[in-house]
Amino acid sequence: FWSLSCGGATNFVDSANISWVSDNEYITKGNTTTVDFNTSLRFFPDPGNRKCYKLPMNYTTSSSSLILVRANFVYKNYDGLEQPPLFSVSLGTAVAAFINLSFKDPWIEEFIWQQDNKDTLPLCLNSIPNGGFPVISSIEIRPIPQGGYYSGMDDFTNKYPLDQYDRIWDPDQDFSPFHTSTGFKTLGTFNTWGLKESPPQPILQTGRVLARREGLSYNFALKNLGDYYVVLYFAGILPVSPTFDVLINGDVVESNYSVKSWEVGSLYFLQKGIKSLNITFKDISFYPIVNAIEVYEIINIPPESSTTVVSALQVIRQSMGLDLEWEDDPCSPMPWEHIQCEGSSITSLNLSFNKLTSFGTDLDGLINLRVLDLKNNSLEGLVPESFGAMMNLHLLTSGNLCLSFSMSKCYDATANATIDAPQVTVFNKKKQTLHSHLAVVLGAVGGVLLVLIVVSILVFVYIRRKTPEFKHRERMKADLQMRNWNAAKAFSYKEIKAATRNFKQVLGRGSFGSVYLGKLPDGKLAAIKVRFDKTQLGANSFINEVSLLSSICHQNLVSLEGYCHEPKQQILVYEYLPGGSLADNIYGANSKRKTLSWVCRLKIAIDAAKGTNLSSSSAIMAKPYLQAGAFEIVDESLKETYDEESMRNTASIASRSVDSDASQRPTIAEVLAALKEAYSIQLSYLATAGAGLST
Incomplete structure (x- = not known):
């Protein structure tokens, strides 16, 4: 277990013998206080949208790829203002929940999260305009039983130590089944070997049984229109074996389901696009029974922005000396300050009023940028040539010094030392009529325009004459260089x-x-x-x-x-290689004729890494396609043909290779070593399974 006391001053062990640590090492923002004598909390009056904890993902040795993340939010009028806050909570790039402490205080949210081979998971509290200061009291991470929650996609609360995974099981009184029913309890012990979710014995020993009429119904108030995952648990605590239909929102999803005495079972359903949930158990013989119900909302996780773009933004921030709280993903769950996004693409960057004196570096790395606002800085000189290649870019530069794509196009003639300012004669105003005033003004303006036109034409002709000669000379120089390299x-x-x-x-x-x-x-x-x-x-x-x-x-x-x-x-x-590209053989037309085995794909990766190792010893950079868990991204055609450790090791090194922090990426030599190890593991797996090497 990993348990974080938010706002806690010291580490401690609670009455259930669970160790808690202070959150001081996991966040630098916010203030702390205590309510109800011993409940600590951290609140965030800081400016900015995101207040993020970096939850460690490497604390557990559990082989399951799922974890339970539980957060406890407490207000309890700590500030004396009687204004409970409203804010959102995000995991990774996904907004996972909205917290309204005026509705319920304290508020507990639980999330089942698919681990993705990263060392940390951002859990962020996100401010909402006029919603008050976000606040949190504790964060817990618990392992999930291996293989659990994958199928189909009394008056007290049960948790640890009754549940070894520390899940919270609430009594069903708050859900008030429609028809009169009776609670039953037995002290018998059930064999849960067939249930991967491993519900605790106290949960299976209690159940709700229909006492009369034809159906037992539960109504659940759902927060949002969306997709929901439902798990139903049944245990034979009665001396009879009831048979019944299971209906969800009026539709029969399981017919003639039987619960045999002293046996346990479970049903799993994925309901898409629903805004209310009714679960009904309709009697066929004897009396319907249910022992536990779990309902999870399915949260879509937005794709992360390109690691290349994230690195470019961090370089821009550092090279320009900007004091911005840019961390994690720039677009999700909500855009960084000064940034606008469409999906995971950055389309607008506002760097106005920042006293910038240079363009910094890597701005041309923002390939989808449509608006770059550099107004009212201290920029001077030529706009980088790379901006000209960004065809859809709208560049805003007003309020700077002389700034242009060409030094001959500065907005003021005096801004360029190579252009002399014309001399203008000033007349005595007392001796001039309105007509003469107008003549002087028109004459001065005309003279200035004439000088500018003549100078511009001369500069243009000079550049036109010099540019081809210069380009030809540079090209000849480059050709000579390439010949000296013994190029092809x-x-x-x-x-x-x-x-x-x-x-x-x-x-x-x-x-x-x-x-x-x-x-x-x-x-x-x-x-x-x-x-x-x-x-x-x-x-x-x-x-x-x-x-x-x-x-x-x-x-x-x-x-x-x-x-x-x-x-x-x-x-x-x-x-020319006639076999087609690797993408063609994995996803394209070639894949329909023959599937590349996992060992063959590893061999290709190793050979590619050997070639790359010859040309470079720096860190490898790959496209960010590995943002799901290790086994979520596995090609369906490879099902049950690979060793899990081999796949996990490969996914791990691939995920590290697209880290947004370039210093954390492995060298190509490290990648090669990891791939060779995965290859050896897969060969051993095939030898043990008695399979041949398919290519």
Whole structure:
């Protein structure tokens, strides 16, 4: 068990022999106080939307991937204002509950959470406008019985030690079954081996039995319209075996269900899109009986923002020296301050009125950005060239110093030292008529405009003359560099068009550009990659890529056959592999013909890592597709063909590889070692199972 006393000053052990620790090491915000003599709490008058705890996910050795998270919220008029707060609670990127302490105080929320191989889980209290200060008294994490809660998708409260997993089981008096019924209790012991949820014996020893009429009904008030998971428990505490139908919201979901004497059973139902819940047990023979009911709301977890974007934002914050409380995900459960999102994509960034003197770095990493507000700062000079490549970007820069994409376009002639300000004669106002005043003003304005037009034309002509010469000189220099690297063959753009038959057959597309099938003059097939990025930054990246690929040779790396480097053309020519991409073989048309086994996929990953290890020893960066639990993301076609430890180890190293903090990502050597270990485990599993190696 892991138990956190929010606002507690010291660690202690309670009457149930459960150890509690102070929350001082898990959060730096908020103030603390005590109510009802010994109940501590932490409240958050701090500005900002999120107040987050980082709950440790590595405290338990339980093999179950599910955990129970329980939070206790207490107000008890600690501030004397008699204004209970309203706020929301989120786990990870999901808003999990809304807490209204004017309705119930204290308020307990329980969540069953799928662990995702991360070291921590953010639990955040999120302010609501005019809702008061969020407040919390305790947080508990408990293991869930392995395999439990997966199927189908007395006057006291029972919990630990009666329930070894410390779940809370409330009596059903608050739900008032519609028709007269009787409570029964027996001291017999039941064998719960068949129930993965392992309900405690005191729960099975008590039950509600219909005394008369045809049905026993429960009505549950649901908080939200949504999907709900229902678990029903039955134990044969009567000397007879009743048979009955189970109805949910009037529909029969289980017919002729029997509860045999001294046996236990359970039913599981997933109800989608409901806003009320009625559970009815309709009599067929003898009397319907139910021993326990669990109802869980299914919360959709929004996808996390790209780790590349999160890293870019943190670099921006640090390089610009901004004091912003940016932590966890920038878009969910609610956007960071100064940020607007659509889904998990950042579309607007407001950095106005921050006294910025530079653009910082990595702004061009926000590829979906549509509005960048830099108004009223102290920026001066050229706007970064990379902004020009962001076609949908609306850049707001008013209120800065001279700021432009071209130094010749500053808003004021005096802002550029290379342009002389025109001399204007000032006349004696007493000797001039209104007509002469107007003539002077018009003449001065006309003179200024004429000078600006002439200077602009001269600068434009000079740049037009110099730019082609400069670009040609730079390109020749780059070509000479690539030849000195012993790079592969240099193709002309005309040869590339002929090889691809005017770019007829597309093999694939990505953020970098398109790949076409080509046939070289010697008859060899090739995969020809045409880049989208034609900027100078893209040209530098292209030259570096040619340099890197020309310097390495490995059996697990696609070889570079040649390149084309001409004006506005950056093309790479690779050897063609007819087997298709890995994505085609796992998800595409090839997967329908043959399924890649888990051991085969591991071997591919190891070979790829070996090739990557040759070209780089830095940390690996992958796309953030591993945001679910280790077994939630497993390909359905691999069901029951893999070792769980092998899969868990692979998912763990993959999850670490997309950590938003680059310093926490493993090196490619560490990735390779982890994959080899997973591969060995899978081979042992197959040998034990007597299976052959499928490829």
